[in-house]
Amino acid sequence: xxxxxxxxxxxxxxxxxxxxxxxxxxxxxxxxxxxxxxxxxxxxxxxxxxxxxxxxxxxxxxxxxxxxxxxxxxxxxxxxxxxxxxxxxxxxxxxxxxxxxxxxxxxxxxxxxxxxxxxxxxxxxxxxxxxxxxxxxxxxxxxxxxxxxxxxxxxxxxxxxxxxxxxxxxxxxxxxxxxxxxxxxxxxxxxxxxxxxxxxxxxxxxxxxxxxxxxxxxxxxxxxxxxxxxxxxxxxxxxxxxxxxxxxxxxxxxxxxxxxxxxxxxxxxxxxxxxxxxxxxxxxxxxxxxxxxxxxxxxxxxxxxxxxxxxxxxxxxxxxxxxxxxxxxxxxxxxxxxxxxxxxxxxxxxxxxxxxxxxxxxxxxxxxxxxxxxxxxxxxxxxxxxxxxxxxxxxxxxxxxxxxxxxxxxxxxxxxxxxxxxxxxxxxxxxxxxxxxxxxxxxxxxxxxxxxxxxxxxxxxxxxxxxxxxxxxxxxxxxxxxxxxxxxxxxxxxxxxxxxxxxxxxxxxxxxxxxxxxxxxxxxxxxxxxxxxxxxxxxxxxxxxxxxxxxxxxxxxxxxxxxxxxxxxxxxxxxxxxxxxxxxxxxxxxxxxxxxxxxxxxxxxxxxxxxxxxxxxxxxxxxxxxxxxxxxxxxxxxxxxxxxxxxxxxxxxxxxxxxxxxxxxxxxxxxxxxxxxxxxxxxxxxxxx
Numbered sequence: 001x002x003x004x005x006x007x008x009x010x011x012x013x014x015x016x017x018x019x020x021x022x023x024x025x026x027x028x029x030x031x032x033x034x035x036x037x038x039x040x041x042x043x044x045x046x047x048x049x050x051x052x053x054x055x056x057x058x059x060x061x062x063x064x065x066x067x068x069x070x071x072x073x074x075x076x077x078x079x080x081x082x083x084x085x086x087x088x089x090x091x092x093x094x095x096x097x098x099x100x101x102x103x104x105x106x107x108x109x110x111x112x113x114x115x116x117x118x119x120x121x122x123x124x125x126x127x128x129x130x131x132x133x134x135x136x137x138x139x140x141x142x143x144x145x146x147x148x149x150x151x152x153x154x155x156x157x158x159x160x161x162x163x164x165x166x167x168x169x170x171x172x173x174x175x176x177x178x179x180x181x182x183x184x185x186x187x188x189x190x191x192x193x194x195x196x197x198x199x200x201x202x203x204x205x206x207x208x209x210x211x212x213x214x215x216x217x218x219x220x221x222x223x224x225x226x227x228x229x230x231x232x233x234x235x236x237x238x239x240x241x242x243x244x245x246x247x248x249x250x251x252x253x254x255x256x257x258x259x260x261x262x263x264x265x266x267x268x269x270x271x272x273x274x275x276x277x278x279x280x281x282x283x284x285x286x287x288x289x290x291x292x293x294x295x296x297x298x299x300x301x302x303x304x305x306x307x308x309x310x311x312x313x314x315x316x317x318x319x320x321x322x323x324x325x326x327x328x329x330x331x332x333x334x335x336x337x338x339x340x341x342x343x344x345x346x347x348x349x350x351x352x353x354x355x356x357x358x359x360x361x362x363x364x365x366x367x368x369x370x371x372x373x374x375x376x377x378x379x380x381x382x383x384x385x386x387x388x389x390x391x392x393x394x395x396x397x398x399x400x401x402x403x404x405x406x407x408x409x410x411x412x413x414x415x416x417x418x419x420x421x422x423x424x425x426x427x428x429x430x431x432x433x434x435x436x437x438x439x440x441x442x443x444x445x446x447x448x449x450x451x452x453x454x455x456x457x458x459x460x461x462x463x464x465x466x467x468x469x470x471x472x473x474x475x476x477x478x479x480x481x482x483x484x485x486x487x488x489x490x491x492x493x494x495x496x497x498x499x500x501x502x503x504x505x506x507x508x509x510x511x512x513x514x515x516x517x518x519x520x521x522x523x524x525x526x527x528x529x530x531x532x533x534x535x536x537x538x539x540x541x542x543x544x545x546x547x548x549x550x551x552x553x554x555x556x557x558x559x560x561x562x563x564x565x566x567x568x569x570x571x572x573x574x575x576x577x578x579x580x581x582x583x584x585x586x587x588x589x590x591x592x593x594x595x596x597x598x599x600x601x602x603x604x605x606x607x608x609x610x611x612x613x614x615x616x617x618x619x620x621x622x623x624x625x626x627x628x629x630x631x632x633x634x635x636x637x638x639x640x641x642x643x644x645x646x647x648x649x650x651x652x653x654x655x656x657x658x659x660x661x662x663x664x665x666x667x668x669x670x671x672x673x674x675x676x677x678x679x680x681x682x683x684x685x686x687x688x689x
Contacts, residue, residue, distance in 0.1 A: 008026045008029060008030045009021035009022045009026060010022050010026040010027065010030035010031075010071050010074060010075070011030050011033070011034075011071065013067055013070050013071065016390045016391060016411075016431075016432075016445065017070075017074045017391065017431060018391055019391040019392055019393045020391035020392075021391075022074065022078070024078075024084075024086040024087050024089065024090035025090070027075045027090040027091065027093075027094060028090065028093055028094055030071055031068070031071060031072055031075065031094050031097075031098065032094075032097075034064075034067055034068040034071055034072075035068060035097065035098070035101055037064055037067070037068075038061075038064040038065055038067075038068050038101075039101070041060055041061060041064045042061065042105070042108070042111065045057055045060060045061065045111075045114070046108065046110035046111055046114065047110070051117065051121065052114040052115075052117050052118050052121075053118065053121075053123055054118070054123065054127060054131060057114055057118065058118070058131075058134070058135075061111075062489055062490065066433075066435075066489055070431075070432065072094075072098055073429070073430070073431065074431075075090065075091055075094070076091065077393075077429060077431070077447060078091070078393060079091035080422070080423050080427075080449070081393060081394070081415060081419075081421070081422050081423075081449060082393055082394065082421050082422070083421045083422065083423060084421055106141060106142065106145045106147075107145055107146075107147065109147055111142075112139070112142040112147045112148075115135060115138045115139055115142070116139065118135055119135050119136070119139060128488075129660065129661060130486055130487075130488045130491050130660035130661075131488055133491055133496065133659070133660055133661065134488060134490045134491055134496070137490065137491075137496055137659075140291065140292060143280070144280070144288070144291060144292070146158070146161075146279070146280070149279060149280075153279055156279070157276065157279055160272050160275060160276050160279075161276075163268075163272055164269065164272050164273070164276075167265050167268055167269050167272070168269070168606065168607040168608075169607070170265060171248075171262050171265050171266075171269070171603060171606045171607040172603055172607040174248045174259075174260040174261070174262050174265070175247060175248045175260075175262065175600075175601055175603055175607075177248075177257075177260050178247040178248040178255075178256050178257075178260045179218075179219045179220065179247055180218070180219075180220075181255050181256065181257075181260075182218060182219050182243045182247075182255045183206075183210070183216055183217065183218050184216070184217045184218075184236075184239055184240065184243070185207060185212055185214045185215065185216050185217075186203070186214055186215045186216075186217065186236065187213065187214040187215075189215075191233045191236060192215060192231070192233070193231075193232040193233065194230045194231050194232035194233075195226060195227070195230050195231055196226060196230060199222075199223070199226040199227075199230070200215060202222065202223070203215035203216055203217055203223065206218070206223070217236075217240060219240065219243060219244050219247065224240055224244060225342075227240050228240065228241065228339065228342035228343065229342045229343060229345075229346045230343070230346065231343065234333075234337075234339070234340065237339040237340070237342075237343060238337070238339045240339075241338060241339035242339075243255065245338075245592065245593070245595070245596040245597065245598070246595065246596075246597050247597070247600065247601050248260050248261060248262040248597075248600045248601060249261060249262070249263065249597035249600045250263055250597075251595060251597065261600070262599075262600040262601075262606070263597075263600060265606070266571070266576060266599055266600070266606060267571040267572070267576075269606055270285075270565065270566070270569070270571045270576075271571055271572070273285040273288075273566065273611065274570075276288065284298070284566060284567045284568065285566040285611065285612060286298040286301075286563055286566040286567045286612040288612075289566065289611055289612035289613050290612065290613075292498065292499060293498050293499050293500045293613065293616070294498040294499075294500045294501045294619070294662070294663045294664055295500060295615075295619065298563060298566075298567050298612070301563055301615050301619075302560070302563060302564075304615070304618075304619065304622075304677075305556055305559050305560050305563070305615060305618070306560075306586075307677060308552070308556060308618060308622075308677050308680075308681075309553060309556045309560075309586070309587040311677065311681055311686065312549055312552040312553050312556065312681070312684075312686055313549075313553055313587060313589065314549075315548070315549030315552075315685075315686040316549035316550045316552065316553040316589040317549070317589050318549060319547045319548075319549045319550040319589075320550060320589045320590065322348070323336065323341070323344055323345060323348060323547075323550075324336050326344065326347070326348045326351070327340060327344040327348075330347070330351070331344055331347060338590070338592055338593060338596075341590065345547060349543065349546050349547075352542075352543075352546070353539050353542050353543035353546065354539075355536060355539045355540065355543070357464055357465070357466075359536070360464065360465050360532070360536065360540065361462050361463065361464045361465075362462060362525055362526050362527070363523040363524065363525050363526075363530075363531070363532040363536075364462055364463045364464070364465065364467075364468060364522070364523060365459075365460045365461070365462050365463075365524060365526050366416070366452075366455075366460045366461040366462070366463060367460055368522050368523060368524045369463055369468055369471065369522050371521075371522065372518060372519075372521050372522025372523075373471060373472060373475060373522070375521060375522075376472075376509075376512050376518060376642060377402075377475070377479065379642040379644060379647070380642055380643075380644060380647030380650070380651075381404075381479075381483065381644075381647050381648070381651050382404065382644055382647075382648070383402050383403060383404045383409060384402070384403045384404070385400055385401070385402055386400065386401050386403065387399070387400060387401075388400055388401040388411055390411070390413075392413065393415075394415065394419070396415065396416070396417050396419075396454070397413055397414065397415045398413070398414045399411065399412070399413055399414070400412055400414065402482060402483075408443050409443065409482065409483065410434070410443050410444040410445065410446065410481075410482035410483070411443070411444075411445045411446075411482075412445065412446040412447070412448055412478055412482060413431070413445075413446070413447050413448065414448050415447070415448070415449045415450070416450045416452050416454075416461070416471075417450075417451070417452055417453070417454035417461070418451040418452065418453065418454070422449075422451065425451060426449060426450040426451060426470045426471075426473070426474050427447075427449050427474065428446055428447065428448055428449070428474045428475075428477035428478045428481065428506075429446070429447045429449070430444065430445070430446055430447075430481050430493060430494065430495075431445040431446060431447055432444055432445040433481070433489055433492050433493055433495060434484050434485075434486065434487065434492045434493060435487055435488065435489040435492055436487035436488075441487065444481055444482050444484065444492075444493055446478045446481045446482055448474050448475060448478050449474075450467070450470060450471060450474065452467050452471075459526065460526070462526055465513070465540060468513055468522070469510050469513045472509040472510055472512060472513050473506045473507065473509060473510050474506065475509055476505040476506035476507070476508055476509030476510070477494065477502075477505060477506045479505060479509070479655055480493060480494050480497075480502075480505040480506075480654075480655055480658070481493035481494050483651055483655040483656060484655065484656055484657075484658045485652075485656040485657070486656070486657060486658045486659075486660045488660070490659075491658050491659035491660040492658050492659075492660075493658050494658065494659075495658060495659055496658065496659020496660070497658060497659040497663060498659075498662070498663045499613065499616065500613065500615070500616035500619045500620060501619075501620065501623060501663035501664075501667075502620075503616075503620035503621075503623075503624070504620055504623040504624050504627065504654065504663070504667075505624075505654065505655060506624075507620055507621060507623075507624035507625075508624040508627050508628055510624075511624070511625070511628040511683070512641070512642075514541060514544060515641055516534070516537055517640050517641075517642075518641075518642070519532060519537060520532065520537075544685075545684055545685030545686075548684040548685050548686060549589075549684075549686055550589060550590065552618075552684065552686070553587050553588060553589060554588070554590075555617060555618055556587050556618065557583055557584060557587050557588050558602070558604075558614055559614045559615040559617070559618060560583045560586070560587060561579065561580050561583045561599075562602075562604075562605045562610065562611070562612060562613075562614040562615070563612055563614075563615060564579060564583065565579060565605075566611060566612040567612075576599050577597075577599070580598065580599060618680075621680050622675050622676075622677050622679075622680050623663075623667060623675050625679040625680035625682075625683050626667075626671060626675045626676055626677075626678075626679045626680070627650065627654070627667070627670065627671065628641075628679065628683075629678075629679035629682075630646055630649075630650075630670070630671060631643055631646050631647075631650075634646045649670055650670060653666055653669040653670035654666050654667070654670050
């Protein structure tokens, strides 16, 4: 018998989610009832003649919204970790309604006026800084949705949003169609020399599925990348490179179609974004993009990128010179063509830092890795991490609690292993967010989810070093959520943190995976129990920064192009390829052929959420490296970077405050100054001799 909404375990929202009882059939009735309740609250409050205050307006919306958010969050979580047909159907059935409701909420002008009344009223000055920031964030969201536009401009603004959504989707579809359309079949096995066995087997299987003999290769990453890295056959590498570089372009490459050309779409997208910015009163779209971010102005970001480029380019030039010399002397590749770069780089890496990833993996059994991770957290923040009990969605899932001085700080689920019903990748998400209720503090709960190999043959799972880095990364996000001390939901934990700063705590944690005193304590050979040899760790450390100069300037090339194309650039007057050529002249060391059509596949900025925001990858890296440098400065003289005094400051000034104040203010409170790029350059091995 299906539970009614009144008794549904999905509506039991006073404690941990009831994963032992929640079923897909519960989703629709429960979410509908919560949508109706929130809608009724909004309808009542938007027409309430009383002067809006935090207590009579913001809190009721927040409370009803939290109930909906928590229940829908459980449904979304189950869709991610237990993606059975039943859960997929239950989630997708309600997704359009939930999405539509929140879109309508963002356009509700009556609510907008109520928030403005609080901002301009006498109560605002008496609110805490966190609550003032929540009001400001709400107003910002309404404005960026076009709420303040004159009535006659609102239809055009809405039309721009819809057209941009359609163009972005079409950009992605064109790129996917072009990627899928290409295939290259090899019939002579000798042409496969150098390729790993699993790649050859996959190519054979692809050919069989296509009803042909031989080995079939395409432009999807699992097929394309191994060819570029490992195939001894230079002609094979060139064939795939040319096809990949001209996807979704106007060039006749023998497999693409004219209607897949993304060039015209790029011009339309840029023109519409510029029009949107003008309607909202900004000089360009880059300014619009930065409004909710940590960076203040496009000019500030340009300065940051160019400073980093000036420091990284000499190292990139050294990397390239080394690669060219190796390719010429050891591989006979002269000149070094674009389709040779990945291949020659892999050969050079092996020659310089020969060690096996599998060899390292044998020293990283799961119990030892978890002990090492928990040890880092416990030493830094003087907390205790203990096993806990609670309903879970799968037998593999474990549950833990974090305590300090015997008091509960937060709890987290740990779901480490890959499963057929689990989406790929790794992530952290919030189950419950810290906030103050009439009954006291509601402590936070997080999900930490990975896709690592599970135990085999009765032995503990072993992780690669990359797996360990991933685990530390997601734990950093988790600590940001769990160690918050903010009592207001909308800026507690990870909520309300600027988009280009939210990676600071996660990237920060990665640094500990390269500290010998940390790594040594989390290793024990799966057969002998011996710790990782120092000489093997030294090889890993040396390989960490292989070609970091070339990798850095490549990311800076993409970031500068993205930012400048959304600033003073008119697609009606100039070709995007001309701007890209200028950027490459400034920062690049490897310049692709003139027929390369990189912009046509740059879906991050034309079909994703990164427009005028691609810089944030490097921005957050600078923040995290500079923050970690404080632990190096304070801890190394004492014998370890695991310095509890610095950890306490990091907790109080970064993790504890969440989104309750600007991220730059939090960073400066911790570091005593603005961020500097020096630590990132040093960690990347790019320090002048």
